[in-house]
Amino acid sequence: MKISYFILFGFLLILVLFSITTWINFRQAERVNENNEFYSRSTTTVRNSNRFQRNILNMVSGLRGYLFTGENYFIQAYDSAARENENILRELSSLVPENSSQGKTLKEIQALNSRWINEFGEPLKNAKTLAGTSDSSLVAFNKLYREKLINPAERNINRALQAKFRDFANYEYDLREQRRQVLTESIAETRKISISLTTLSIVLGLAIAIYLALRISNRIMQMVKMADNIAAGNYESHAVSSGKDELSQLAQSLNHMSKVLSENISLLKRKNEELDQFAHIVSHDLKAPLRGIDNVVTWIEEDHLEELSPKVKEYIGLIRGRLVRSENLIKGILSYARVGREQPEKEMVDLSQLFVDVLENMPVRNGIQVRLPQKLPMVYTERIPLQQVLSNLIGNAIKYHDKAAGKITIDFSNEKTHYVFTVSDDGPGISNHYFEKIFMIFQTLNERDTIESTGVGLAIVKKILDDRKQTITLHSSPGQGATFTFTWPK
Amino acid sequence: MDKVINILMIEDDSLDVRDAQRTLDKMSVLYKMQVARNGEEALAYLREAGESASFMRPDIVLLDLNMPKMNGAEFLHAVRNSDQWKDLKIFVITTSDEKEDRQKVKDLGVSGYIVKPLKFNNPSSIDSFNLMIDIMNIKNRI
Known part of the structure; x- marks a missing residue:
């Protein structure tokens, strides 16, 4: 009823x-x-x-x-x-x-x-x-x-x-x-x-009131739980809908919604997987002919170097350069596709040690100084993606620095619900026209001949943070350096 | 005195075949090479070689993973399940440096995993290749 x-x-x-x-x-x-x-x-x-x-x-x-x-x-x-x-x-x-x-x-x-x-x-x-x-x-x-x-x-x-x-x-x-x-x-x-x-x-009034309260509140609580489940990503959640009253209709609507959501999400997941697989396959297939060209160029250089005129040698150098660029692009697609494919486990991470590891792998540039916070704690977190985000941000700061001497400052703060990392530099800065563009894959702000870059680094940073529902903000203007601030889950 | 090594190379890209030949030449290895362009062709060749003495019996197989019709992993499966060739020494030679791919063929029993391109300035590829040569030489001495 x-x-x-x-x-x-x-x-x-x-x-x-x-x-x-x-x-x-x-x-x-x-x-x-x-x-x-x-x-x-x-x-x-x-x-x-x-x-x-x-x-x-x-x-x-x-x-x-x-x-x-x-x-x-x-x-x-x-x-x-x-x-x-x-x-x-x-x-x-x-x-x-x-x-x-x-x-x-x-x-x-x-x-x-x-x-x-x-x-x-x-x-x-x-x-x-x-x-x-x-x-x-x-x-x-x-x-x-x-x-x-x-x-x-x-x-x-x-x-x-x-x-x-x-x-x-x-x-x-x-x-x-x-x-x-x-x-x-x-x-x-x-x-x-x-x-x-x-x-x-x-008695009748009380009985009706109690019956209604029980009947309604139990089921409402059930549906609230279901909505929470859905919000938490469990789209298979199901509410029991017995009877033909308004709450059952609501439960049926909720069930329908969760079903549609579940279908859409699994479709989306499948598409994403397909896309990842696609990136994987395409990059491998692209690699093969490039490697062929590289092989042939190598043979020429190794076996016939004396026969080459200086002009041909120069052209061969140009081919080599573009080969390296193509290979970097492919590597970029691969590493972008790889983000989120693996589920890194949480571990105890000594942040000081993490920064040491990050800086060790950085290209050396004399005159660029990286300043770390005095005290850094041990945190329990996913180490590999955090290291990747930090090394991409710091790497960019070093790579794109336009002066002989520069300073990169890292800050860290421990908030109630999350950590906050800041990477600031006193490099060329970025016009706010490009704030959104720089996080897209294959977007670079420099002409390819000036600085070799694939435009994958910040896209990977964004993808890692998006996967964890974290945010990254950029404060910068041309000539004023740039400050990237991102949150990291606890 | 080195003996001639019989190599069956299963590879669909002729450029890669030439690359392997060139590397072997540079290393002054005496070899004879039979090329199959995919797993099916290779299996057909092995069948012939098992029956007729006029066909060269391979001492070693260089196997590409990514091929049409029958890929490297399928070929490995087929060979490991045959009585005659289950102990054949097989080296995988591929562009893929992915962990998954390495693990997959390792489980199918390969003697080595060589990452293309075969470059003398790419130590890992050449190390594997050297290892391959070593294994063959040891076999030759016996």
Whole structure:
């Protein structure tokens, strides 16, 4: 799976989990709200039922008070309680669902209440009001009073009403308790689900992060290593590319790159080898006819010297000179081609001794003085190429010096990562036009007839240094001498 | 009294043949020379010489390395693998002064390695050549 898809999928999953958690919590909040509403409704119901009961007592006592005393004060209390109860019943029936057991109870209560009012309350009250107007009415009242009030039915209704209301309230309390328990459980449940979902999201997030980190960083490190390998010249390096994600594509690109590089490098190596071989073969094949000419010239000189006129002798001398030049050129090609063919081993080199060896092989020129640094260390390095570079540079300084007396100064410094050698002379100097040209093979700055040179020396120096990724710089101007500075690997 | 030395020279450059002859003359060596221009010709000649008495049997071979058809190294291989000529004294005479070339023929058993040109002012070539003459003389005395 692609890494971007994986990240997207992971975050979507976490998002979904959090959404579920939020939804569950939201639903729980609704449930709590609902319960609050129920609770306030329930409180109203209970309060109303209590008031109703109290009102009944008030009605009973009001009625009785009135019956005994005839005081209007009592009938007022009775009336207001009756009115209030009517309101309470109306309100209760709006609060309680009609078909529930409570609704039924409420209907029974209503029926009992109406019965009490219609059968006992209102007739007695009306009879008492009329009692004062005539004797017959008083008789009728007394009769009614005995019938109704002494009759236990009135008390029964009253008691039944009280009992019903107790039931009604108790039912409400039970309901409340049940609801409270359900709510507590659902809160606990919600908390549990929320915590587990949140934990799951966190764990999932962490797992995704860790998986990604491991999966990405391991492979990136592998590719970094591969790139390092390639930089170090190991073009066969290969990165494992399993899967089909972006990193695998990168690995495949890297592999492709290293393959192409490897092919190109081996092609380049082969071409170089071919070129070296070519130089080798060409120079040998060139040598043969030249040697033939040389042989014949030798025979003439050795066997027929007396027969030659001075002019012919001079011409033979010219032929000889060009033969020597050709041979030097061929030697130059050969030694240039040979650079890098051999892999010299590193050894302990006493630099003082190295300079002694170099100077011993130099052509002697009186008046030219070579100054070496006072103290030179022992270094562990490839001796032969270093000796060749130094002897070519010093050799050039001596060979091209244009004055009778001159000075060549060698400097050496030991840097952190490499050595630095400097060869300076007070010879003719070189115009900066030629700074690049002089390092090319067969390039000389002197006409061939003035100084015999092949133009190979500095090309060899450059090739040796290039092979080792070292640099050479030249500071010079005509008449000011020349200073060659080159670095050498540690 | 010097005996005539029979030399088989395997060399494709006639100038080099003349050079060798001239050097031998200058050294007053009595010799007879048969020339083959490459390894194949030389092998063919050796076959004839092995069978017929009218062909000169070489005391010594001067062998160039760089030749067409069959070069010196191939010729050496062929000779060292034959029963009749495996002890033949062979001197390599070549322009190459490379270490590799010297080592290659040394492994194939040569009596000497002479670097051309044969010059009296080129001591190494003449030393080898003198050595060759010495070896031949010693053989002659026996």
